[in-house]
Amino acid sequence: MKKKLIKDTTEHFEKQFQHQPEALFLSPGRINIIGEHVDYNDGFVLPAAINKYICFAVSTNETGACMLIAKDLNDTYKFHINDTLVPVDKMWVNYILGVLDQxxxxxFPKKGFNxxxxxxxxMGAGLSSSAALECGFGYAMNKLFDLDLSKEDIAKIxxxxEHTFVGVKCGIMDQFATVFGKKKKVIRLDCTTLEYDYHNADFKNYSLLLLDSHVKHTHLTSGYNVRRKEVxxxxxxxxxxxxxxxxxxxCTEEQLLSIKDTLGPILYKRCHFVVSxxxxxxxxxxxxxxxxxxxxxxxxxxxxxxxSEDYEVSxxxxxxxxxxxxxxxxxxxxxMMGGGxxxxxxxxVEKGTEKELISKVTEAYRSAFGIELSAYRIKISKGTAEFKNKLN
Structure with missing residues (x-):
């Protein structure tokens, strides 16, 4: 699938611009093994990059003209490198413009790019395609124009x-995992200090399987804000x-238990989840x-x-x-994975049993909700990088 993605992106670039791209970059999505809703509560998270990617085919030009082509959306956005950058009505463009503005x-050199x-x-599965887009673009610009940015710089940018051009006050985990990911490694990240270390994640006889519910209830933003206030x-x-x-x-569970009556049932449950x-x-x-x-x-x-029971975000x-x-x-x-x-x-899941499991759950889910399930078998991969191998 990776080879096909690279091949299709390269061919589309050549068709649009009648020459080969100067460089190719791959920027992955991410999962979080464990550690939900603790990034804003001084906790740790355990994310990893996965083998689902955005591929960027890029070249520079001397005219100052810039063209962004979203192949999957069949959409294009043009501007000049000297233009004042402001958010536009195309959301996918804003992820890129927000990076470029910084x-x-x-x-940034006064050169154009395609x-x-x-x-x-x-899209919409909670695998951080937005972070992959932001960081992949930032990484590509850093390489092409020798901007001397560190990986941490790219993640923060x-x-x-997302904070400025998109209007989403996200934490740093998604961008950090996208940039710092390593094959068969998870990252223990302190979201407060950005201190991190790597830990083995070779699951041997097991594999990671994602089941996409294809639902996104409108409680996400309001529920998130209420939970933050409660904790x-x-x-x-x-x-x-x-x-x-x-x-x-x-804080310890014992301390929480000793003031359970003071906290009341709701605040106790919320705080108990975070500490646990x-x-x-x-x-x-x-x-x-x-x-x-x-x-x-x-x-x-x-x-x-x-x-589901204490934080009530399922x-x-x-x-x-x-x-x-x-x-x-x-x-x-x-x-469940993500904000909820x-x-x-x-x-x-035990390796070799995924196909039967997917079939059984898909049928049960369809019967219960009338929704078609999607399943993604994933592997833990390296973070954003330039692709230098020649495809056969």
Whole structure:
């Protein structure tokens, strides 16, 4: 699939511009093994880049003209490198313009460029196609124009683009995983300090399978904002009782339990999830290092239960998918992935059983909700990079 993506993107570029691209770049989507809703609560996350990509075919020119071609959307956007950049009514363009605006402020060369891009990252599945677009473009510009940006610079620029030109106040995890990903490695990332380290993720007899619910409930933005407010309120109570607690990572379940009545049922559940999830990420790192995949699966299960019951950001479709696959002996872990209210579940499955599982769950899901399921078998891959191999 990667070879076909590269071939199709290159051929489309040659057809549009009558010459070969100067360079090709691949920018991956990402998953998060464990660690949901803790990025804004001083926690850790455990993301990884995956083998679903946006491919960029790029060349420079001396005219200052810039052309962006989104092959999959059959859409084009033209401008001049000296133009003042502002958000436009095409959302896909804004991800790119937001990055370019920052690069220009850093002394971007006065040269034009042409880009064709195409993707195998499923749109709307929660695999961060937007971060792949931002960081892939930033990485390409950095290479072509020798901008001397670090990987961290590129991740931060991608995040800032989303804040400013797109209007989404996202965390740094998606961009970081896209840029820093390594093959068969997960990243333990401290979202507060950006300190990180890598941990083995060769699942041996198991594989990662994503099941796309194809639903995205409108609660996502409102629910996210309400949850943030609730945990902030909970932390005020915690700090007033335990002055030495600076953040949720300093708080214990015992401390929470001792002030359960003060917090009330809702705030207690929200805070309990956060404290438990931060610990689960640390436990998951130990499980991976010990190749204890049964333990990792148990932690994934516990995360889903916490997201569904304590944090209440799941939905009937995701709960159904998780409950259905957990009945299968070949599935050792399953949970919803991402912000919630739709998107994908991530499942740890015995290799060789995926096809039968997909067939069974697809039929059950169709019967229950009348929705066609999509399934993605994924592998953990390296982050954004230039593609230099010649295709045969």
């Amino acid at each position: 690069l220009k402020s850093k002394g 880009i064709v891009f195409s993707s195998t990252i499923p 991608g995040q800032h683009s 902030e309120e909970g932390m005020v109570f915690i700090k007033s009782t335990f002055p030495k607690v600076n953040s949720f990572r300093d 999830e931060i610990q689960r990420v640390l436990d998951a790192v130990q499980a991976l290092e010990a190749s204890d995949y049964q333990k990792l699966g148990q932690l994934m299960n516990a995360t889903h239960d916490g997201l 939905c009937p479709e995701l709960d159904f998918l998780v409950a259905t696959v957990r009945k299968e002996p070949n599935v050792i872990g399953a949970r 209210f739709g998107g994908c579940s991530i499942n740890l």
